[in-house]
Amino acid sequence: MSEHDDEILGKAYDPRLMRRVWSFARPHRRIIFLSMALFPLVAALELLQPWLTKIAIDRYILPGDWAGLTWVAAAYLACLLGLYGLRVAVSYLTQLAGQRVMHDLRAALFAHLQRQDAAFMDRNPVGRLMTRLLNDVEAISELFASGAAAVVGDVLTLAGIVVLMLVLNWELALVTFALVPVLAVGAAYFRLKARDSYRGVRIRLARLNAFLQESLQGMSIIQLFARERREAELFGALNGELRRAQFRSTRFDAFLYAGVEALGSAAAALLLWYGGGQVLTGALTFGGLVAFLEYVGRFFLPIRDLGAKYTVLQAATVSAERIFALLDAEASVRPPASGARGFETGAPAVEFRHVWFAYEGEEWVLRDCSFEVAPGERVALVGPTGEGKSTIVRLMTRSYEVTRGQVLVGGRDVREWDLTALRRAVGMVPQEVFLFTGTVEENLRVVGGGAVVSREAIDRALQAARADRVVASLPHGLAHEIHERGQNLSQGQRQLLAIARALIYNPAVLALDEATSSVDPESEALIRAGLEELVQGRTSVAIAHRLSTIQTCDRILVLHRGRVREAGRHAELLAAGGFYARLYELQFGTGRT
Ligand SMILES: Nc1ncnc2c1ncn2[C@@H]1O[C@H](COP(=O)(O)OP(=O)(O)O)[C@@H](O)[C@H]1O
Ligand SMILES: [Mg+2]
Structure with missing residues (x-):
């Protein structure tokens, strides 16, 4: 496995490549479309919850209507159960599609490799071919399981939240949106850093892998020549490098996650103060403010995760490029369609x-x-x-x-x-x-x-x-x-x-x-x-x-x-x-x- 194999670089979207990925997904399109059809439902139920809270507060809690409150609470519970069921279904379907596409890709790759000649095997080290068959295929399945599909759901939810916030109170909504650029820039910065360090982790992992493979295969020789100490030192150095790289990458993730939390809380504080004033002047109902705070909480998360999904898309694109390059590699030894099967009489053997x-x-x-x-x-x-x-x-x-x-x-x-x-x-x-x-x-x-x-x-x-x-x-x-x-x-x-x-x-x-x-x-x-x-x-x-x-x-x-x-x-x-x-x-x- 060379370091080059593990770079995640290049463009995230290539229509020609995606069409070829789609050719593998097509046989499973019914599952994919079915899961897509569930996204609007998930988004709707997710948006309904804060709205039900608003209704509960404004119509029943403040006026003291017990009977009505029970109904709203029941509706809230039903909404929760529905959401849970739908999420399970979506996750089941996208994983199913991803695993099936992955299975087909592996089968196609293996069949292709079996047709390759010895010269091809000389050119392509086994480690690299294994990476194609296992890791690269996995990266593409991620696209189905968490990447592309979830983005559609996120965008739907975000759009709904924006509309509802504007309906509730447009001034408050604009105050919240003012924070989006801050979040977007911050998230993009940390995401880039995290990606660089993630690449560092992969490179070091590949090195450790290569070292282990060699070392374990030659263990009896190593022992014979009493090279254990030297090998252990080499392993220690590689192992330490991996630990440091891994720690660097988690640091950026931690900053990103904590940062988004902090920003969300700051937004909540701002809204509590400004929105509280709106309630006092009667521009906003109390239930409206509570619902608004809930929507804000759900607003930042998809924006934060968009960066992660971009990375998934990018990794999948690179993997698709490598996989299809491999599938396109023609063997120089190509037997004729209906070849000869026997000897000509009298000819030299x-x-x-x-x-x-x-x-x-x-x-x-x-x-x-x-x-x-x-x-x-x-x-x-x-x-x-x-x-x-x-x-x-x-x-x-x-x-x-x-x-x-x-x-x-x-x-x-x-x-x-x-x-x-x-x-x-x-x-x-x-x-x-x-x-x-x-x-x-x-x-x-x-x-x-x-x-x-x-x-x-x-x-x-x-x-x-x-x-x-x-x-x-x-x-x-x-x-x-x-x-x-x-x-x-x-x-x-x-x-x-x-x-x-x-x-x-x-x-x-x-x-x-x-x-x-x-x-x-x-x-x-x-x-x-x-x-x-x-x-x-x-x-x-x-x-x-x-x-x-x-x-x-x-x-x-x-x-x-x-x-x-x-x-x-x-x-x-x-x-x-x-x-x-x-x-x-x-x-x-x-x-x-
Ligand atoms: N897979 C290969 N890729 C590149 N060079 C090779 C490969 N196999 C053999 N060679 C080279 O071709 C030459 C002839 O090899 P070979 O036919 O195995 O020799 P012999 O069997 O007579 O010892 C050698 O110089 C060897 O280094
Ligand atoms: Mg020989």
Whole structure:
């Protein structure tokens, strides 16, 4: 989460954005309109109360009419109950609308993110995407729940109060209105200050968040290197900054609230004195004065809160802008509407034709890289670290788009393939095994396109991959829960499961990114046996870190400077004494075998 994410700046209202927000609110417009329809009723009842007080005093209390007074008191109570019921209904409806819009927005965003390619994920840190999905969506729902809707109600109430005060006594009304500019300026000043300090709070909260995330994830490392003290100091500093910022922001709020109270009381004192005089001269009834004081009390609050609502609107606008920018981001990997689903007969299983590729700008990872893999051929890819071996595998499954040239699978450009079909045709055993939170069985069943996998197929795959013993050793077998990307399994166990998972796909081409880090010898032997099973009778492209892989493959492709520099069998390449021979010596230690 960067600091930039949490700035609340910019315009508060943008008609184009609001139209798009409305497009999400439209399906729930009936709820929204219903709640809006209740606002005039709420305003009317709110204005009725002081008026009833006036009637009670002038008509019944002063003349001493008990029976009449009882009626007015009953009416007052009914008014109160009605107001209570309406407020509950309004709050229920606006919250309901807000939550539903929020739900739809989150769903739209998540669906959109699922369509994004790997390059998009590289560009957008997870923290930022989470902020969009959670905080920004929340800011928009606030607009429904407390912001825009409540403003309509406030304005109605204010207008009513102004009219009634003028009707009661216009001179007194004008005296009261004279105080409005003072309040407005004061409120605006404190609101601005409060907003600045609020932004400060958000920035510091984001910093603390980022720190905590890193620190907690690396806790075992921190303890291992005895860095607790230093981390605690860093945390203490960030924590203190947050406390100070938070305190600053509450101070402005306190000033604002107390200020409005004080102003209201001052107005009441002024009116008591001036209005009292009016009563004495008979220009105003006693009940009128009491009602007037009540109206004044209700007059300042909406003005005070208008500033808060403006902030809500501003935050929602900024959030809407970010959310829609995200929704508008087009994935560069866009599969055709009805793509190819199978191989062309006689075509090479995989072919790279003059492929140029860079993750960023002109930093070429592959430069004019060309090679072919025949159907059924077992190819090993070797090269120094960072040379682009994993990249080649990613391009085969179209996780990234090539810059120039073509990648073909089964004789068809990957851009012509249906994406799900392509990813089932090219099975991947990644270098870093990714397991989802869920049971082992769920992890094995994650076949694209919702294909049904039978229990027999799973058992067969587990057996073939030698992973059946892994599953048997788990306390709950296939129903064993995997946590945090498989941290509760050993690396060897995870790899065996990944191999089984790739076998369930039954892919035509296998792409193996062998793990660089070694596992224990027993797992190693199992994995080798599993892999052997995996590549039987299949086209395979293996990024080789194991001696056994390069010795048993049909052909070795040696990658250097972004292209295939040497190709051939292990013994041939060694005998040639070229780049491969040197690399082999470096990676596997011995020049012989
Ligand atoms: N997601 C990425 N974003 C930017 N650069 C990347 C990314 N992945 C890999 N690279 C860079 O591309 C180059 C090739 O990486 P990779 O294909 O993983 O190498 P290998 O698997 O041969 O070790 C490296 O220089 C690496 O730093
Ligand atoms: Mg790699």
